[in-house]
Amino acid sequence: MDFRFTESEEAYRAEVRGWLDENIPEWWRSGHRDAREETEGDFERLRTWHQTLYDAGYLGGTWPVEYGGQGRTQVENALLQEELVRMHAPPTVNGLGIGLAGPAIIHHGTESQKRRFLRPMLRAEEIWCQGYSEPGAGSDLANVQTRAELQGDKYLVNGQKIWTSGAHRADWNFCLVRTDPDAPKHGGIGFLLIDMATKGVEVQPLVQINRNRGFSQVFYTDVEVPAENMVGKPTEGWRVANTVLGYERGAGTLSRSAGFEDRFSQLADLARETGANERPLERQQLAQFAIEIEILRLNGLRSLTALAKGEGHGPESSIAKVYYSELDQRMARAGNALTGAYGQLDRGTDRAVADGRWSQRELTSRGVSIFSGTNQIQRNIIAERVLGLPRR
Numbered sequence: 001m002d003f004r005f006t007e008s009e010e011a012y013r014a015e016v017r018g019w020l021d022e023n024i025p026e027w028w029r030s031g032h033r034d035a036r037e038e039t040e041g042d043f044e045r046l047r048t049w050h051q052t053l054y055d056a057g058y059l060g061g062t063w064p065v066e067y068g069g070q071g072r073t074q075v076e077n078a079l080l081q082e083e084l085v086r087m088h089a090p091p092t093v094n095g096l097g098i099g100l101a102g103p104a105i106i107h108h109g110t111e112s113q114k115r116r117f118l119r120p121m122l123r124a125e126e127i128w129c130q131g132y133s134e135p136g137a138g139s140d141l142a143n144v145q146t147r148a149e150l151q152g153d154k155y156l157v158n159g160q161k162i163w164t165s166g167a168h169r170a171d172w173n174f175c176l177v178r179t180d181p182d183a184p185k186h187g188g189i190g191f192l193l194i195d196m197a198t199k200g201v202e203v204q205p206l207v208q209i210n211r212n213r214g215f216s217q218v219f220y221t222d223v224e225v226p227a228e229n230m231v232g233k234p235t236e237g238w239r240v241a242n243t244v245l246g247y248e249r250g251a252g253t254l255s256r257s258a259g260f261e262d263r264f265s266q267l268a269d270l271a272r273e274t275g276a277n278e279r280p281l282e283r284q285q286l287a288q289f290a291i292e293i294e295i296l297r298l299n300g301l302r303s304l305t306a307l308a309k310g311e312g313h314g315p316e317s318s319i320a321k322v323y324y325s326e327l328d329q330r331m332a333r334a335g336n337a338l339t340g341a342y343g344q345l346d347r348g349t350d351r352a353v354a355d356g357r358w359s360q361r362e363l364t365s366r367g368v369s370i371f372s373g374t375n376q377i378q379r380n381i382i383a384e385r386v387l388g389l390p391r392r
């Protein structure tokens with residue numbers, strides 16, 4: 001098997017690297033590397049960076065040129081994403097738009113939806129959130145009850161979503177709604193694009209275990225949505241939802257392992273600083289992480305090969321999701337254990353180790369095995385749809 005990239009792919013990588021070297025903003029280089037989209041104040045700076053990246057032609061890699069994308073190959077796009085991580089570029093914003101809503105519209109949307117929504121999404125002029133989960137519809141997502149009733153040329157939407165990441169600053173929501181309560185569960189669902197500024201949409205932020213206010217409950221009371229905002233047929237939203245879930249679980253072929261390599265080097269530094277690298281058990285644990293990250297990279301290459309052949313994200317993306325989320329939790333726990341009692345001090349506190357990075361990481365990592373479908377659900381999918389085991 002040949003894992004090398006072609007000369008022109010390597011040339012593209014070098015071009016991206018050169019551009020990043022000159023353009024990563026000074027505020028980021030000089031100590032704001034923990035800036036995150038969820039943090040008030042950081043968001044607008046990150047949006048400005050996002051737009052600089054887009055204007056330079058380094059966002060929307062594989063999206064069609066006519067809708068604002070770059071028309072790059074899957075491999076070039078993966079190299080671009082990998083370089084962004086390796087060069088420690090600031091994160092972009094609007095991940096739920098570009099990563100999820102965009103592919104849904106590209107695969108299932110009408111021509112006018114593509115023209116209306118894709119370019120402003122890519123340039124982060126319009127921020128998106130994902131309205132899937134409800135109090136009674138998480139793992140059993142097809143149980144969504146938020147109702148959309150067609151009345152003339154509008155839908156009237158009533159119901160509630162929960163855990164909606166980024167809802168407090170989103171302009172648009174791609175939302176799973178029940179269009180036909182009498183149809184079989186999976187058959188009466190629509191995929192509706194809702195303007196968050198519409199009368200009747202109410203956002204109530206929730207506080208997370210890491211003290212971010214990243215997600216919210218969203219209530220819809222008699223919200224009027226133009227019928228033209230339905231993506232795909234009104235009762236075939238489940239197909240669109242599954243396209244999105246494939247992208248969500250399989251995201252980041254090479255950039256994912258590059259992120260883990262970076263985190264591993266921070267962990268190795270911490271082990272050196274604390275003397276843990278001299279102790280056999282910790283040494284073994286570090287070696288095990290290095291091996292698992294290499295496996296993650298090789299699996300990333302396997303997914304990239306499938307994407308390059310036009311095969312899309314299949315149920316195998318569930319394997320990646322289980323693998324990286326559990327590795328993330330074990331590495332974060334190991335980092336936190338090495339920091340000792342001071343490791344529990346939060347960022348900005350006197351004597352916090354690495355400005356509270358490891359405790360934040362451990363708390364944040366708890367959610368990774370829950371969002372985009374819990375790991376128990378991923379294991380069910382792997383059993384039934386990858387391994388073909390019988391359903392109980």
Ligand SMILES: Cc1cc2nc3c(=O)[nH]c(=O)nc-3n(C[C@H](O)[C@H](O)[C@H](O)COP(=O)(O)OP(=O)(O)OC[C@H]3O[C@@H](n4cnc5c(N)ncnc54)[C@H](O)[C@@H]3O)c2cc1C
Pocket residue numbers: 129130131132133134135137138139140162163164165166215367368370371372373374375376377380
């Ligand atoms: C950080 C974070 C961000 C999120 N962002 C969003 C977002 O932007 N938009 C959105 O729509 N949702 C979002 N979610 C919600 C997420 O998708 C749901 O939490 C997830 O799907 C689980 O649903 P639930 O919380 O209702 O748990 P439940 O479905 O109630 O599950 C409870 C437990 O039972 C287990 N379980 C349930 N059914 C089965 C089964 N059949 N077999 C085995 N075990 C089972 C689950 O694995 C879990 O351990 C986010 C979640 C987190 C943590």
